[in-house]
Amino acid sequence: MFEAVAFYLFAFLTITMFWITVTTAQALYALSALAAGMIFISAFFFILGADFLGAVQIIVYTGAVMALYAFGMMFFDTTREVKEKHGNKYIVVGLSVLAAVMIVAIFSAPIISTNMQAFYPVIEGAGNTQMVGLVLFTKYLVPFEVAAIMLLVAMVAGIVLAGKKMDLSLTLLNAQEIQAIEDEKNKKVLS
Amino acid sequence: MEIGLNHYLVLSTILFAIGLIGVMRRKNLLMLFFATEILLNAVNVGFAAISHYYGDLTGQMFAFFVIAIAASELAVGLGLLIVWHKRHGTIDLDTMTSMRG
Numbered sequence: 001m002f003e004a005v006a007f008y009l010f011a012f013l014t015i016t017m018f019w020i021t022v023t024t025a026q027a028l029y030a031l032s033a034l035a036a037g038m039i040f041i042s043a044f045f046f047i048l049g050a051d052f053l054g055a056v057q058i059i060v061y062t063g064a065v066m067a068l069y070a071f072g073m074m075f076f077d078t079t080r081e082v083k084e085k086h087g088n089k090y091i092v093v094g095l096s097v098l099a100a101v102m103i104v105a106i107f108s109a110p111i112i113s114t115n116m117q118a119f120y121p122v123i124e125g126a127g128n129t130q131m132v133g134l135v136l137f138t139k140y141l142v143p144f145e146v147a148a149i150m151l152l153v154a155m156v157a158g159i160v161l162a163g164k165k166m167d168l169s170l171t172l173l174n175a176q177e178i179q180a181i182e183d184e185k186n187k188k189v190l191s
Numbered sequence: 192m193e194i195g196l197n198h199y200l201v202l203s204t205i206l207f208a209i210g211l212i213g214v215m216r217r218k219n220l221l222m223l224f225f226a227t228e229i230l231l232n233a234v235n236v237g238f239a240a241i242s243h244y245y246g247d248l249t250g251q252m253f254a255f256f257v258i259a260i261a262a263s264e265l266a267v268g269l270g271l272l273i274v275w276h277k278r279h280g281t282i283d284l285d286t287m288t289s290m291r292g
């Protein structure tokens with residue numbers, strides 16, 4: 001009973017929040033609604049008994065991803081309304097419905113063929129976090145390490161792309177070199 | 192009333208459709224990124240539900256990897272977006288038609 005109430009409540013909230021995200025013209029509203037939707041998504045994970053996944057969802061999405069978006073938005077002019085040109089609405093709606101039906105088909109295909117068996121079954125007498133650890137560090141160790149390297153590559157790429165003149169450290173230069181950089185800057189402004 | 196796997200799959204589909212609508216109607220690249228996050232989250236819900244109802248942990252593992260991929264995609268994408276904004280002063284999708292596509 002409580003599960004049903006929680007499911008429908010959070011389903012309604014999540015759909016509302018994500019709908020606001022894709023329809024609003026204000027970037028800040030979209031960001032806040034997306035953050036709220038992420039938190040509500042984690043409620044489903046808690047209902048489903050995936051406690052660790054729910055905690056990771058909150059920490060990574062609302063902690064890291066949303067903070068990164070907020071920092072990124074400082075670079076862009078978000079105070080003005082987002083002007084958008086809209087194409088044919090029927091094509092958009094039709095393609096969305098088609099893709100959604102295909103997703104249902106993909107997910108329901110193995111369920112209809114009922115000979116599905118648990119690959120890594122739930123271990124008796126272990127908590128969710130313990131089970132996750134057991135499976136992640138035995139069966140999925142190599143993908144885990146690859147994901148770690150991928151995150152490192154993404155971090156380096158982000159720093160290289162966003163950080164300009166990162167190879168230049170003002171604390172390591174002497175006074176004349178700093179003066180030369182200042183002169184260069186002034187020359188650019190004047191010209 | 193019992194909540195079954197189908198409830199979660201339908202919810203996942205609805206969220207995925209919302210994300211797709213966002214991807215297709217947004218022209219601002221930052222908004223496009225938001226829609227992508229919605230898509231990934233919708234899939235995560237489906238993974239977690241299947242993991243729960245079949246007593247299998249593979250779904251949760253994939254959800255973790257999806258989260259990792261989302262984080263790295265965001266880092267690289269936002270970096271590229273900042274470079275583009277520095278160079279052109281706009282993040283509108285219609286300005287990126289240098290190949291006349």
